[in-house]
Amino acid sequence: MIFKAAVGLANEGFGGDPERVGWLVAIIFFILGIGTLLPWNFFMTASMYFNERLSTAEGSNTSEWSNGTVTPRKDYYFNNWMTLLSQLPLLLFTFLNSFLYQRISEKVRIAGSLVFILICFLFTAILVKIPMDQDRFFYVTMATIWFINSFGAVLQGSLFGLVGLLPQKYSSVFMSGQGLAGTFAALAMIFAIASKADKEAAALGYFITPCVGTIITLLSYMLLPRLDFARYYLKKDKSSCYEVETANQLLDRGKMSSEGRADDVQVIWVMAFCVTFVFTVTLSVFPAVTVDVKTAYGKKWEPYFISVCCFLIFNVMDWIGRSVTSFVCWPPKESRVFPALVVSRVIFIPLLMMCNVQERSNFPVLFHNDAAFAALMIVFSVSSGYCVCLSMSYAPQFVEPKDGETAGALMTFFLALGLSLGAALSFPLRAVV
Template sequence: MTAKDGPQDRYKGVWLIFFMLGLGTLLPWNFFMTATQYFSTRLSDAQNTTAADRLSEVNGTGIRLPPTYLQAKFNNFMTLCAMLPLLIFTCLNSFLHQRIPQQVRILGSLVVIGLVFLMTAVLVKIPMEPLPFFIVTMVKIILINSFGAILQGSLFGLAGLLPASYTAPIMSGQGLAGTFAALAMICAIATGSPLEDSAFGYFITACVVILLAIGSYIMLPRLDFFRYYSMKDKTEYRVHETHAELETKMDLIKKDEPNGVEKNNLNTVPLHNPNQKPSVISIFKKISVMALSVCFVFTVTIGVFPSVTAEVDSYIAGETEWKNYFIPVACFLMFNVFDWLGRSLTAFCLWPGMNSRLLPFMVALRVVFIPLFMLCNLRSHVYLPTIFQHDGWYIGFMILFSISNGYLASLCMCFGPKKVPSHEAETAGAIMAFFLSLGLALGAIFSFFFRALV
């Protein structure tokens, strides 16, 4: 019996469900990150600023006020509260998956994330002082990224039961999560509604997407294609297959028994003992260049995005509508679109090669984006001058920054497991995932330093 004899994925139902679940893993973080205008307005000094003044700061109908401490540091703390839990729970998930059932991990994570978004939407309508609002927001970000890490690890484990091609919809969903969040924010601004109403609709949209992800996961076990690979149908097939393999091995042993007496040493020492776990340190030595490279890629990216990049003002907008759309379009939408294009390029081009010295050099070269963004038209410069004032400089930097992030990170993640034998590839993949998360966490820490230099 082969996989061809099993049921087919009718109407690509399982593929679409995994795409929706992939969208749900990164959508929460992107929704919080993209809503910087809303959070900045809520963190204004309530004692010195009226509500009308705070709204005028966003809508461009009044004089821009200097940012408060919470406003200036919000993106830094948001990134830190997102990336550290992501790193910690990515590591913990390797223990949790043995003790907590898969359904509880995936469905429970989605429910918690949905409830946090619902709470965020409700809080839009509830007045709060800046400091309590800031603390509550950081707690929500910690919760969302902690459960998001569990959801992501569990989802990739679930996809491992299916053919290899079913990891692709998860990656596609994750790649489009940021684009979806940016487009949702642009649509909310385009309605022309007050900021409060736009933010409420924005977070309700996220709740709807999470509900769709929950409904999709509930439907998954009902599809024959998924049951064949993950439940009784496939289990029974594997039992018969294992039994046949044992019979074959017994026949081979009997052929090696002279005069009916079994040899003490029937075989030579195998090249690889499947019961012996490969050394993590020895595997890391083989993939260290790729692991450190992907770590550095994301350290640079998260170090300035969005803590520095979201603080840039449009030079040419004046009092036009472009002022409202500049950060959602030029920062968040462009980053996510070109990052996705960079990731997609690896399906057609794998240059430079796996052992080329040019790849780590190109990764290291990305450090130049840190000073380039810091010298753009930021809202408040203290130590550095504004050199790249025009919007065109910022947009050009953002295109190169995002496409190199997606392309180089994907190359490293692809090459890492290929530098070791097949029986060590799974461990190599786990090491690469850890260094990816480590890069995100280091970037969050360095973002405080980069923002302070401005």
């Protein structure tokens, strides 16, 4: 009854003007954006919990995991493997999603992925209470990360294709929601660390939180096709199926139409390069390198240092960077300055490697102070969010409206490619620090 009442209220007075209820669709896409990256962010910010489980005696998970300084007895390279096994299925299943467009309906892909992600998170929450030896826990956790990100890839690719059918501002809102997902995860971890509750109970509550978020995301998606505003755009421009040939054309050079669009999409390959390069740089050092930075101050601050200066700062600033594109879009999409700005971000790799990363054997420590590390993280994350959002928002503008979903799905593949390349690069970069 409440669901039907909300639909009726949203559609009341639509009267042929879709913008009158566009704010509700924007809120829904913001929530959907949060839901797509909640799984990755909750696993990433829980690295202290996982490292503690991998450092305790066999069959035990009762020691302190909130002090932020636990080092596993056996070096599992958890942060590197977590990043890699999160991004490889994202790349693989984003590619497979191109074929799923033809064979599986949008509702099944999106709703089905959310249901399976919910099941995986419930399993992770239950696992908190199950004693397990280190090796078995590591492999089970890696398998869970693989499956969650496999379904997350299908979900993200489908939603990027969907939002590509709407005006550009909705792509910005969707990506802004993705940026905020990490902020929720970082705050949840800080509350878990500060909690006076038993550490098992804190971890259990931490993993139940994304279960609630996934349910809200599913309900939001179910509401979307019932709104007149959404139907106006989704049925107006949506092609009957996804053609692989169209994706090939989108990367080719072609002649510009009289309306300023490229018939064969002359410059979408530039946006594809930009989104790939941004995430390659970002994932090469975050979190695999940045999570090992140590504070220069006392033990009272130490438990919160990584959660605040690494995860919270990154996610808040990344969200701000994405959100700014709703008001300012510079450089323009045709400008050569934009790809140059993207490439310039490579400077953050050596700068962050020269922060107080421990243990280290090669690079000198140039930035000992916590404030220097925090300042670098601010610029690093703002530029990441801003450049990614511009790339993803600009790409559909180079295609005809009927190809908007195709462009969105194609760009998601290159997004996943950047994430995977960055994750693979994180292994040698962490090794040479």
